[in-house]
Amino acid sequence: MSAAAVLPLVTIVALCHNHARFLRPALDSILAQTYPRLEVILVDDASTDESVAVLREYAAAHPGWQTLLLERNVGNCTAFNQALARTHGHYVIDFATDDVLLPERVARQVVVFEQLPADYGMVYSNVRLIDEAGRLQRLFYARTAAGQLHPAPASGWVFEQVLRRFFISAPSMMMRRATLEALGGYDETLAYEDFDFWVRASRHWQFYFQDEVLTEKRLHPRSKSAQTYRPHDPLVASTVLICRKAAALCRTPAEWDALAVRIRWELRQATRWGNLAAARQLYALLHDLGQVGWADRGIGVYLKLKK
Incomplete structure (x- = not known):
């Protein structure tokens, strides 16, 4: 038996929606992996550019790669779940192309x-943030003069930390299949997946930070993160739902307080960018948790006046 045969199988779910401009570097980076036991599935979520042609080209050149070419746009969560059901890797990477x-x-x-x-x-792990041309902008975790990383990563039982602050770069994640299966995959009612996965997974599973730079995340104006908090943004509506789900998972006063910190931050962002419908929902959730402070009441008054 070869050494590769005893290594765990790793699934890469390569998710594409109108990424034609960036597809070749992304797919070439899969081919460049030094790890010998990879299962690759190329998923296109109804792209309207030349993405499908590129995906078919790579699949034809690499017969072991699967394809899942969706005829209608279903969103990342549903597309990922459909791909996951067709794969078998012990570990899974959700890879945006x-x-x-x-x-x-x-x-x-x-x-x-x-x-x-x-x-x-x-x-x-850590991530290089690059621009559309592939030029380094900065690291996700910067190191201070004292040698500390910012934002501070966390390992172990991190549920409270996940509620309180943003400290994980989603493209760097490798997930255990057993964790995904225990959660029923991603929540397909949501417009995005990472925060919800962190909340639900960290309640029952530990996380580990690996202090290495292993991924490059591309920053461009068409990415979902670049459009967050604007009026009618579906990501903010999903954030409200995730916060409500998180509230049902909290067990201690420290966890309730951590969730209130998160809701308060999301409330201020939604208000700042004029997404008042989401801001009102977040304020109502903060009120339901009994966490409305004197500073929050000013936002509450403003939201009432803007009706």
């Missing part, structure tokens, strides 16, 4: 994961 995997990405994360106890559901 406007990003880039560095050659040692899979190999290095598998080494870490295989050394962790079975209750670790996700490993994540």
Whole structure:
């Protein structure tokens, strides 16, 4: 039996929607992986550019790669779940095809994961943030003069931390399939997946931060994150739902307080960008939790006056 045969199978779900401009570097980065046991599925969520042609070209050149070419746009969560159901990897990477995997990405994360106890559901790492031309802008985790990373990563039981602040770069994640299956995959009622996955997974599974740069995340104006909080933004509506789900999972006063910090931050962003419908829902949730402070009441008055 070869050494590769005993290594865990890793699934890469390559999700594409109108990424034709960035597809070749993304798919080439899969081919450049040093890890020998990969299962690759190329998913197109009803692109209207030349993405499908590129995906078919790569699939034809690499017969072991699967394709899932959706005729209508179903969104990341549903597209990912449909792909996941067709795969078998012990570990899973949700790979947006406007990003880039560095050659040692899979190999290095598998080494870490295989050394962790079975209750670790996700490993994540540092990320290079690049522009549309692939030029380095900065690292997701910057190191201070004292050698500390900012934002501060966290490992272990991180549920309270996940509620309180944003400290994980989603493109860096490798997930345990057992964790995804226990959660029923991504929530298909939502417009995005990462915050909800972090909340639900961290309640029952530990997370681990790997202090290495293994991924490049592309920053461009058409990305979902670049459009967040504007009026009618479906991401904010999903954030409200996720916060409500998180409230049902809280068990301690510290967790309730952490969730209130998150809701308060989301409330201010939604108000700032004029998404008043979402802001009112967030304010109502803060009120339901008994967490409305004197500073929050000023926003509440403003939201009433703007009706």
